[in-house]
Amino acid sequence: MAGSPDTHSQRPDTPAAATGASGGPWAIELEKISKSFGPVRANKDIDLNVRRGSIHGIVGENGAGKSTLMSILYGFYTADSGTIKVNGKAHTITDSRHALALGIGMVHQHFMLVDNMTVLDNVVLGAERSALLSRTLDRARAELIKLGKEYSLEVDPDALIENISVGQQQRVEILKALFRGADTLILDEPTGVLTPAEADHLFRVLETLRTEGKTVILITHKLREIMAITDSVSVMRAGEMVKTLPTSETDPEQLAELMVGRRVLLRVEKQPPNVGDVVLEVANLSVTDRQGVARVKNVSLSVRSGEIVGIAGVSGNGQSELLEAISGIIDPSSGTIAIGGVPLDIRGDDGAARARKAGLAHVPEDRHRMGLVTNFEEWENSILGYETYPAYGKGMMLDIAAARAEAQKRIEMFDIRPADIGLQTANFSGGNQQKIVLAREMDRDLKVLIVGQPTRGVDIGAIEFIHKQIIAMRDAGKAVLLVSVELDEIRSLSDRILVMFDGEIVGEADPETASESALGMMMAGIGQTETAQ
C-alpha cells in the first residue's frame, strides 16, 4: 500500500508533466486490443500506454469505445485479440476479481453500493477473508481509517450509505478499490454527480494518489477537467484510438475536434434577449413526496417570454420535483401555476395533459424513464402526449399515416439519425433520442418550454445542435425554463440563473457577471441570501 516517495511528494501541487515525458515505467500497456460484439467492432486495434504514477485522461463521444476498453481492462469483457500488460507483464484478465488481484480497481459512474448497509460493510463486501465477519471488519476498520487519513478520504465507517452525500459515496467507492489493493484506479465520469467543491476535492484526492505513486485513468467528457488534472490524454473516436497527447501540449478546442472529427463550437452564440411579459408564473409551490419529505419548499418564480431562466443546483435538490410539478406530472402540496395569467389546474393523474393543452411543453430530465417508450418505433414516440390531438385522427381512431408523415418531417428538420421512423427508439443513440423528444415538444404551438438536463448523455456534436434549438425557441419569444446540473450549460444558455438548494431557491445571479465560485457556494447552500452580482 505504501506509495513510493518520489520528487513529487515534496511539491504535490505541481502538475506531473515532467514524469509524463521522462519515461518512467508503464503501469498499463494495451497493444492492438480489438473487441467485436457480433459484427460490431467496438474497439479496433487500440494501443494505450499509461505511465505509472500519472493521471491519464480518456475522452471520446458516446459510443467511441471508452467503456468497452475499460471493461476489457477490468475484466468484464475479454478482448478478441491484443495483449494487456500490467507492470510490464502480459496477462489475460478473465474477470474483475483477476483485475483486482493485478491491482486494477474501478469506480463506476453509477455507484455499486448497497444503500442500507454501512460504509464498512460495503468496503468489505466481496472481500471477506474468513467465515467469521468480525475479524475482517476489525481489520477493515483500521485499514479504512488509515487510508482515509492518507488520501484525505475520511468517511464515517459506521454511517449508512443512504445517509451520506453522493460525494462521500464516491469516496467509499474509491476506498473500496484501495482496500482491495488497487494501484491503478479507473474512474468513469466521476464528477457528473458532484458539486464544484466536491469535484475540486476529488481532484485533490487524485493528485494525492498520483503523489503516492498510484496510477489514475480518468474517463470523462468534460474537457475542462482533462485540462485541469491529467498528465496525458487519449482521444477515442468510433472504436479507434485517434491520438494520445501530453495535456500540456493541447487545448480543449483541439480535443473537441479530435473527438468529433470536425471543428466544434464550444461556446454558445446568442443575441441579447428580447424579453416580453411574464408567461409562466409559479407562486409558493411546495412538493412533498410519498415519504412525507418536503422536496420543493415554497418556490416562486416567473419566466418571461423571450428569456431562458436556468435553475442551477446539485442533482437531488428538488429540481426534478419542481419540473414535474410545473408540468403536471406530480401533484404539488400547495401553490399555484399560471400560464399567460390563466391559472392552470394540474392536479390529478392526467394533469400533464392539461398543462400541454395550456401551451406548456416539457422535455423531461430522463428520456428513458419518462420521455420515451424505448420499445416503440420512432414515429410512435413522436406523438407521445399529443396522441389525442385531432391532427392524429378524428374520434377514436389513430391516423397513423398523419403521425408518420409528421415524424418523417421532424426527422429531417432535427437531423435525427438514422432517418428511419420505423426503427425502435432504443436503437437510436442518446443524442438522437434526445432530438426525438426535443422535436416532439418544440415543433408545435407552445408558450412555455421546460427543459431538464437537455444534454445528459449526449454527444458533443449533438449538444451544439440542442443548444442552438433552445436558443432558437427563446428568440421565437417562448418562455424557457432550463434545469441542468452542468453549470457550464446553465451559464452559457441562461439569461437569468436561479440557484436551488434543499428544495428552495436560494439566490439569483446574472450569468454574465456571477463567478463560478459564488454560484458554487450557493449550490452548496452557503451564503443563502447572497446575490452573486
Add this chain to the structure above:
Amino acid sequence: MSARHPLPRWMDIVLLPAINLIMAFTISGLVVLMIGESPLEAISIILYGAFGYGDGFGYTLYYATNFVFTGLAFAIAAHAGLFNIGGNGQAYVAGLGVIIVALALDQTHWLLAMPIAIVAAGIFGGAWALIPGYLQAKRGSHVVITTIMFNFIAAALMVYMLNRVLKPASSQAPQSETIDVAGRVPQLREFIPFFGYSPVNLTIVLAIAALVAAYFLIWRTKLGYQLRTLGQNSVASRYAGMSNSKLIMIAMTISGACAGMVAVNEVMGVQNRLVLDFVADAGFVGIAVALIGRNHPIGIGLAAVLFGALYQGGQELQFSMPTVTVEMIEVIQALIILFTGAMEGLFRPALERSYALLSFEQNAEATRRATVEPES
C-alpha cells in the same frame, strides 16, 4: 453489454415459436415412448382426431372459439401491462348475464337474443374484471392476486346462484332452465353438414370478429396507443398526461368483457343452459394461448386452434391408446406451455448468435448500429 442483436421479425414470430413447439413435441414423444407406445402413431391419431374428419374438426373449432376469447382477454390486459389471470371467473360470471337474457328472450329469435346476450356477457364479465382493475388503479392491490381470488369468488357465487336462484324447483341438478330452441345460437352443422354432431356454432364468427376488433383496438386507435404506452412505461404515460388509473380500469373491463364471450359460446351455443363450471379451464388455457400467440391476434388465432386441436386430438388419443391417460394429455399440454410460455427465450440467445454470424445483411445493419448506439 450489447452483444445481442434483435432477430428479424419473421424469426422472432415464426421460427422461434416453431422451434419451441418442435421441442415440446419431441419431449412429449419421448414420454409416449417411455410408456411403450409409438410417438408417431400417437401424433397421427391426434392429427386425425383434430383435423381428419368433420366431427373432430368441429370440436377443434369449438374449443378454439373459447380459447380465442380468453386469449384475447389476457392479451389486451397484457398490452396495458396487466396480468389478468381471472379470465375463468370473468367468463363464469358472464354466464349469468347470458342466461338472464337468453331465458327472457328465448321465445323471440336468436337474432335478437344473441346480440343482447353478447352485450350482457360483456357487461357481466367486464364488471367482474373492473373490480380488480379498480382495486389496482386506486388502491394498488395487484391484479394477479385479486383476479385469482376473484376466480374463487366467482365459483362460489355461481354455485349459490345455480342452487338457490336459477335452478327450477322441480330439478335436482344445479343448473338453470333450458333455453328454448328459438333462442339458441345456430350450429354450424345446420349450414355445413360436414361438421356432423360437433358443437361448433355461429359464435365462432364472433371470435373471428373479436380478433379483428382487437387488432384495431390495440394498434389503430388512440386508446390502444395509450394502453400500450401504459404497458411499456407507466412513467411515460403519466408524463404524457394519460390517466393511468382510468386506463387500468378500461383495460381490465375490456379484458373481462372479452373473456365473457366464452359464456355466449357455451351457454347459448352448446349447453343451452347455465351449468356448473361450464368454463372448464378455458381461462387458464387462454393465458398459454396469448403467450404462444405473442399477444397478437393472428398468433392468438393460430394458438387457439393448436390448443383446440390438442384438446380434441387428446380425447381421441385416450380412446385409441388406452395406456395414454388424461394425465398424459395434460403432460403434453403442460410441455407446450412450458416451452412456448415459460421457457420462451430458451433458444433465443443461440438463435441470435448464429444469426449474427451468418447474416451478411445483419453486418451492414450492425455497422450502422455501432455508429448510433450509446455505449453501455
